[in-house]
């Protein structure tokens with residue numbers, strides 16, 4: 001197994017439509033998937049698509065850690081898994097803004113419109129079919145990774161570029177805002193006691 005080099009935005013491999021995997025059980029596909037799992041954990045990230053490691057094939061690996069799940073029974077937890085030749089169906093017209101980052105766009109985050117509920121299909125390394133209906137974080141990760149297979153990076157989905165920034169600055173701003181709110185609440189409580 002090996003940690004692979006991740007392509008960054010600007011590399012043409014991230015902009016092309018990837019080709020279907022002809023034989024999901026082929027030894028070179030198994031090796032690629034094992035290396036992608038290791039690369040995802042090393043990064044660390046919650047998803048990685050084959051074109052991000054310079055292989056333009058329709059497969060990605062991902063995981064849904066328990067701590068990242070939202071309060072939704074369809075936001076299914078998921079240990080490291082691969083989806084080969086996937087298909088997605090959006091189960092709602094509605095789109096919600098989800099904060100996401102990308103290992104190919106390091107250091108940045110943005111709020112991206114995503115379908116809150118999807119069905120996805122694909123196969124695993126044994127060629128066994130996978131089909132799930134998911135919501136929340138799980139649905140967001142799968143849409144992000146699926147987009148990579150069509151050469152789409154999240155900035156190409158964005159509508160409000162004010163909701164785009166460096167992770168470090170966004171955290172700092174969120175902390176400052178939480179602090180200001182706590183102070184305002186403390187002042188209100190003091191006021192009502194007087």
Ligand code: NI
Nearest residue numbers: 101102103104
């Ligand atoms: Ni990405």
